[in-house]
Amino acid sequence: GDGICDVATGAINYAGGRGAVFILMLKNDGNLKDFTLISEGSGPGPLFPDDYFGSSVAAINIDGDPDMELAVGAKGDNDGASDAGAIWLFDISTGTGGSAGVATSLGKINANMPPTVGLTLSAGDFFGESMTNAGDLDGNGFDDLYVGATQDTNGTGTVWTLLLGENGTLLTAVETTSVGNGFTGSLGINDAFSMDIASVGDLDFDGVNDIAVGAPRDDQGGPDVGAVWILYMQQDLRVKTHRKIVGTEMLTGVVSQDSFGTGLTSLRSTSCPGDCSFEYDIAVGGFRPLGLGDEGKVWLVDLMDGRWLDLGNSLTGASGEPVFVTEGTLREGELLSATLTNAAPGMISGLFVGLTAINAPFKGGILVPNPDILIYETTDGLGGGELHYVWPAGLSAGFSFYLHWWVQDPAGPVGTSASNAVKGTTP
Numbered sequence: 185g186d187g188i189c190d191v192a193t194g195a196i197n198y199a200g201g202r203g204a205v206f207i208l209m210l211k212n213d214g215n216l217k218d219f220t221l222i223s224e225g226s227g228p229g230p231l232f233p234d235d236y237f238g239s240s241v242a243a244i245n246i247d248g249d250p251d252m253e254l255a256v257g258a259k260g261d262n263d264g265a266s267d268a269g270a271i272w273l274f275d276i277s278t279g280t281g282g283s284a285g286v287a288t289s290l291g292k293i294n295a296n297m298p299p300t301v302g303l304t305l306s307a308g309d310f311f312g313e314s315m316t317n318a319g320d321l322d323g324n325g326f327d328d329l330y331v332g333a334t335q336d337t338n339g340t341g342t343v344w345t346l347l348l349g350e351n352g353t354l355l356t357a358v359e360t361t362s363v364g365n366g367f368t369g370s371l372g373i374n375d376a377f378s379m380d381i382a383s384v385g386d387l388d389f390d391g392v393n394d395i396a397v398g399a400p401r402d403d404q405g406g407p408d409v410g411a412v413w414i415l416y417m418q419q420d421l422r423v424k425t426h427r428k429i430v431g432t433e434m435l436t437g438v439v440s441q442d443s444f445g446t447g448l449t450s451l452r453s454t455s456c457p458g459d460c461s462f463e464y465d466i467a468v469g470g471f472r473p474l475g476l477g478d479e480g481k482v483w484l485v486d487l488m489d490g491r492w493l494d495l496g497n498s499l500t501g502a503s504g505e506p507v508f509v510t511e512g513t514l515r516e517g518e519l520l521s522a523t524l525t526n527a528a529p530g531m532i533s534g535l536f537v538g539l540t541a542i543n544a545p546f547k548g549g550i551l552v553p554n555p556d557i558l559i560y561e562t563t564d565g566l567g568g569g570e571l572h573y574v575w576p577a578g579l580s581a582g583f584s585f586y587l588h589w590w591v592q593d594p595a596g597p598v599g600t601s602a603s604n605a606v607k608g609t610t611p
Contacts, residue, residue, distance in 0.1 A: 188212055190285075192254055194238025198223060203237030205256055207276065207285040220285030222256070227287030228272050236260040237272070240315040244327040246290070246352045251278050253290065253352070255329060257312025264295025269311030271331060273352035290351045303344065303357035309333040311344070314380045319393055321421065322347050322355075330395055332378025337361070341377030343397055345421050358421045366422035369413055376401040377413070382448035382466055384414070387487060387611065390424075392417050396466050396487075398445030405432030410444030412468055414487065416581065425581045427609055429485065429493070431470070442481065444470040451484070493607040495541075495586075499549035501593035501601025502528045503567055508589045508603035514610045516577045524569040524603060528593040533569055535559040536588045541607070546590075548597030552605035553586035563591060583610045 191208040198204035204223035211217045224231040231237050240257035247253060254274045261270035273290040295305035305311050314332035321328045329346040336342040340361070347356040360367050371377050377399040387394045394416050402411035409431040416424045431444030438444045447469030465487035471480040486492070498505040506527040512520030527533065538553025545551075561569050569589070586607050593601035 192241045192243070194241055194256070196236040196238050198238070199231075201234040201236060201260070202231040203235055203239070203258060205238045205241055205254070207287075209284060218284075220287075222254075222274065222287045227274055228256075228289055229292075231258070232262065234260045234267075235262075239269075239310075239313050240332075242315045242317045242329065244317050244329065244348075244352075246273065246326045246348055247275070247350060248325055252276070254287070255315060255352070257315050257331070259310040259313040259334075261294060261312070263292070265305060265307040265309075267308045267310060267335075268295040268305040269309055269313065269333060270294035271312050271315065271329070271346075291353075293346065293352070293354050297354055297357070301354050301357050302359075303346075303354065304359075305333070306336070308335050310335040314378055314398075316381045316383050316395070318345065318383060318395075321345070324349065326350060330381045330383070332381050332397075334376045334379050337373075339374035339376060339401070340371050341375060341379070341399065343378045343381060343395075343415075347421075360415070360423060366418070366424065367415065367426060369426050369428060371399070372403065374401050375399045375403075375411075379446055380448040380469075382450040384450050384465055384487060387414065387416065390416075390418075392419055396448050396450070398448050398468070400443035400446040400470065402430070402445070404428075404430050405438075406440035408441050408443055409438055410442060410446070410470055412445045412448065412466075412485070427582050438470065438483075441472050442470045443472070444468060444483070446470050447482075493609070495552055495605040495607055497543075497550045497552050497588070497602070498604045499547075499590075499596060499600065499602035501591060502595035506567070506589065506591055506601055506603040508587070508606060510587065510606050510608065512575065514575055514608055516575060516579075518575050520573055520575055522571045522573075522587065522589075524563070524589050524591075525567065527563050527567040527569070527589075527591040527601060527603070528595070529563055529565050529567040531563050531567075531592040533561050533563050533589060533591040535561070535571065536586075536590065538586045539584075541586050547600040547602075549600075549602050551590075551602075552588045579610050581610055584608065 207220040209218045237258040239259040243252040256272045259269045271293040274287040277286040311333040318328040331344045343360040345358040380398040397413045400410040412429045414427040431438035449467045537557035588605040589603040
């Protein structure tokens with residue numbers, strides 16, 4: 185109650201895997217002032233070894249007052265089926281001193297829900313391994329949840345949308361998999377789709393907030409490279425379309441076993457319309473298993489700035505690395521620009537345009553696009569170039585293309601330099 189935001193964090197191996205959540209009450213400078221422990225005997229009912237209470241946490245409003253309640257995942261909960269998983273719901277007291285952060289259980293969502301609500305959990309699903317506040321999807325005044333069950337269907341994974349009533353009563357559950365609810369993406373066994381979930385705001389300007397879903401065991405580009413799926417949602421809770429961000433496309437170079445998509449955090453407000461300006465939209469975490477470097481990584485990913493993704497692969501020339509910048513949101517009728525700087529001046533250059541990426545060896549570097557189109561231009565006296573074009577109508581959401589600008593340059597490895605490559609995707 186001091187006006188400073190506090191933090192809830194899980195500790196799943198606390199007390200032999202029973203798990204716990206710590207409410208960290210912070211000072212104005214971010215240092216710890218006090219904390220409250222939520223574990224067996226201090227909020228939830230009985231917890232058991234390997235329940236992993238604290239697998240995920242989300243602040244939600246489910247009683248209509250200004251204060252937030254807390255949802256806590258326990259992916260190893262055995263109610264109804266072994267390791268099916270569960271979500272605990274708590275009222276968290278506010279105030280000062282010892283009265284702040286005290287948890288009172290409001291109930292539990294698990295495999296024992298009435299069949300009429302639609303939540304069908306099985307042994308080993310790990311429901312509750314991830315979770316995020318979905319906002320009030322059904323307009324009843326109470327927040328709803330997106331919840332991951334990463335081991336559903338032999339580790340393929342699934343996302344559950346939970347519509348909640350007062351005090352967290354489960355009204356309806358809707359499952360999103362590769363074979364249902366409008367999602368048509370291809371998922372593989374052990375992809376761990378939904379290892380983490382983040383609400384990312386309204387990316388496609390349709391008035392409905394969209395979500396990012398991590399799949400850190402996705403093998404496109406190599407074993408366990410990982411991927412993040414962007415699901416563009418509809419008002420009826422179905423997926424309208426999707427976009428896949430493969431780990432190997434990231435500028436800083438994701439490689440096998442990096443598990444890109446293990447963690448997700450939105451860096452933008454879910455209340456912000458799609459054209460709000462954020463330098464980055466999500467932070468994506470990954471880690472390498474023991475024996476393979478053991479290090480963790482975080483990538484900052486821009487989802488909205490014109491739908492452009494910088495793919496790197498520049499090749500140094502006389503002035504260093506040429507820089508290629510694209511601007512525009514790829515919406516019908518909008519004027520877009522492509523600008524080259526820092527290249528060799530007065531030289532013939534070519535902008536390669538392709539509908540697919542080939543990443544092929546070329547003139548001492550890597551040519552990213554398949555060369556479907558080549559646009560020639562001579563760089564100006566400062567080593568720059570610029571193209572403007574109007575984005576056409578009729579292209580579906582998720583349409584992707586690749587651009588890569590190459591320049592004649594005597595200082596290049598074989599007489600050529602290259603800019604960074606760029607991938608564009610329509611909203």
